[in-house]
Amino acid sequence: MPMKKKWFIFTILILLAGCSEATIEWTDFLEFQGDQYLASPHVEISDPNFIGEPIGEIKKKLKDHVKNAKYTPKNGDAAYLEAGTKLYSVINHSHLVAVRDSNKINGYKIYVKEGYVSDKRILEQIDPPSFKKIEVYEEVEYNQFLFKKLIEKNEELQTLIALLQSNQTNDSVVYREEDPQSKAFTFILYSTSPIAEKHAIYFNGEHYFDKNHHILSKKIEDFLVGTEESESG
Template sequence: MKKWLWLLVCSLFLVSCNSQSIIDWVDFVKINGNHYERIYSGIIADSASIGEKIGEVKFKVADHVNDVDYKTKEGDAAFWEKGTKVFAIQGEPEFAAIQTKDEINGYAIYHEVSEKQTFRGKYKDIEKDSINQIDIYKEGKDNHPVLIHTISEKQEIQDLTQILKEGKTNSSFNPNTTQGDPITYRLAFYTEEPIAYTFPLFFDGEQWYWIPWDTDLLSDEVERFVTEK
């Protein structure tokens, strides 16, 4: 083979190898034939609700699969390493949980994706009168949430939820970042259900705002609830 032809073949090979797609994976796990996806507005309310092991991860697709036509199979997970255990949640067959120190109460929550199963994960979906506790977390080192305040008195719960209710939706709001990133908090709303709701709260030095689904601007009254105690 002529040298120039050999170089052309090698060049095409390298281009082919380097043209593989980088896939932006959704955080999923496939166990027992069911496809589960991570829900970031849900946390386990009490680790006592964690049930039996229903399977474990067999293959981590992120960093290993670049084929956009790849068909996920039993035991696949987007980001979890091989051997990661997947647990049931008692009384909630459409949910699954994976233990992690990075999430409030120690578990990442997954919901089955199907035509029959839809997770209602917006703040508006919570029955406000059923809220019996609100925990407030502040982002700590390595993005780990640190509990700074628990609200369990009915009047305080009502006062805070009223402030949140009065928030003004502003989809085009841009926080002030001249002094750095906004301070990040998380509000966790507990009812009698095994799954609690959680949503981010921010302060950019001038404006309090949170994201129950869209961006809502809040009054400064919310500050008294996030004072570390």
């Protein structure tokens, strides 16, 4: 039985001056041909050549336009995408929808059909030999990425993936963007798939760690130095 269409809609009721006013907090989703698709922060299109033909467009942006918390999304609705936004297929991946997004490293945001993505850590499913290259970026500002290094040698790929697969957890580590010592990095792991896995790590001045508070070895610093910096050093 399919899930109800309001799966991705969350509401907070706020009482103002004795009257109830519903403020809707939307999750980033779109409705297309009877299915809901949720934006995935953990993947990138590996190559724009894998983007297929246009398959539709957004008809209505819900944020700031829908005030009824009981609203049921309709075909062509999206939480944050503007009306007229083109939807694209991803070749051989019918469960994915892509939209152009200049803030994404490879130019497209990927939406995944509801119920398709598991909640398991991506890196727990990694088969090192399946990856062809890894790109390393530093997030210098929100959604602004500075390319640091391309890793293609098999030995280096396996070493880096092993470092990223840490199981040492420390829930006390926190990333604070305003701290001048803090840094954020993004690894894009490419295979033969149209979809590249995206993995973020953080540095708080003392520890490197991922979003699940897994502490990483400081040996990972060897992969965070840009090519030009490495050559000049």
